[in-house]
Amino acid sequence: MGGAYHGWSDQLAYGIRVPGSKWTQAGGVPRNCFKYTQEFFPNDLNDLERKLRRNQLRGGTAAVMIEPVGPESGTRPLYYDFNKGVEALCRKYGALLIFDEVVTAFRIGMSGAQGYYGVSPDLTVFGKAVAGGYPSAGGLGGKKEYMKHLSAGIAGGGKHKKALVGGTMAANPLSCLAGYYTLCEIERTNAIPKAGQFGDKLTAGLQELIAKYQLPFVAFNQGSICHLETVGTMHFAINWRKPWRIPAILKATSERKKEMEHMGAAYMAEGIVTLAGSRLYTSAAYEDEMLPDILARFENVFQNVAVKA
Ligand SMILES: Cc1ncc(COP(=O)(O)O)c(C=O)c1O
Known part of the structure; x- marks a missing residue:
């Protein structure tokens, strides 16, 4: 799904951050790497179906991969039934459904975004929380019929050939x-709703500050994933049927990205660590009494923002 970041493996460095951007955000990656990669627009099941139907004539679609809360941790939120719609199309056209739950697993709920949306993907990719802050944070899970094709070593050839999986850092026991133990603790301490409730309070506080200083900003959250949009960098899209517009869009997104990072640096100077100046992830470690201090730090930044008329 366009606009998502699924890590920097070559074939997935496609349509990153700006839906429709294709290879333009992946300098240096040879175009051939994208021979079997396509993107569809977030919230657009018709676009997805058009591509699945067209691929039928060329051997089919191997898999559809999505970030279930929307690209870039839900920067472009999806309507609730969208994931179910994607699942139905995958079943209809015989494509595997892969959920990228690197951000959402054990954050949206113990059963991840798939539990929340009531969808049963064939494969799920994990990261971040899955290793409790330790390195080698990554995981793949899924239905037995597909997982059985993975192999960590030398496998038989021919029909029984397995997918290559390996890496020095893979299967790190620590x-x-x-x-x-992190997952056990998240469950035992009911950490997910606690982090989510703090996300709600933080977002409400940010919305009040935005109103107070009459800034053209938007704050919203999906539980513990909080968004603070100041320049809308990732709300552009590229339409290849109007190619003459592409250079201006790429220019605008890169200029806005710089502004987003300036905001991030300003927050950082106040002791607030954001993701690239636009996203904040709360955890169960936050307590209500911390909120006034956090908001005061944001206020220090907001009161210095000059808005062009
Ligand atoms: C949704 C999503 N998928 C994949 C990744 C890549 O994870 P890693 O850097 O562990 O490869 C990220 C990282 O931010 C992500 O947010």
Whole structure:
């Protein structure tokens, strides 16, 4: 799904951050790498179906991969039934459904975004929380019928050939154990709603500040994923049927990205660590009494923002 970041493996460095951007955000990656990669527009099931139907004539679609809360941690939120719609199309056209739950697993709920949306993807990619802050944070899970095709070593050839999986950092026992105990603790301490409730309060506080200083900003959250949009960098899209517009869009997004990072630096100077100046992820470690101090720091930044008329 266009606009998402699924990591920097070559074939997935496509349509990153700006839906429709294709390879333009992946300097240096040879175009051939994208021979089997396509993107569809977030919230647009018709676009997805058009592509699946067209691919039928060329051997089909191997898999559809999506970030279930929307690209870039839900920067472009999806309507609630969208994931179910994607699942139905995958079943209809015989494509695997892969959920990228690197951000959402054990954050939206213990059963991830798939539990929340009531969808059963064939494969799920995990990261971040899955290793409790330890390195080698990554995981893949899924239905037995597909997982059985993965292999960590030398496998038989021919029909029984397996997908290559490996890596020095893979199957790190320390990270596996840290991850296991983290998940136990998240469940035991009911950390997910606690982090989500703090996300709600933080977002409400930011919205009040935005109104107070009459800034053209938008704050919203999906539980513990909080968005603070100041320049809308990732709300552009590229339409290749109007190619003459593309250079201006790429120019605008890169200029706005710089502004987003300036905001991030200003927050950082106040002791607030954001993701690239536009996203804040709360955890169960936050307590209500911390909120006034956090908001006062944001206020220090907001009161210095000059808005062009
Ligand atoms: C949704 C999503 N998928 C994949 C990744 C890549 O994870 P990693 O850097 O662990 O490869 C990220 C990282 O931010 C992400 O947000």
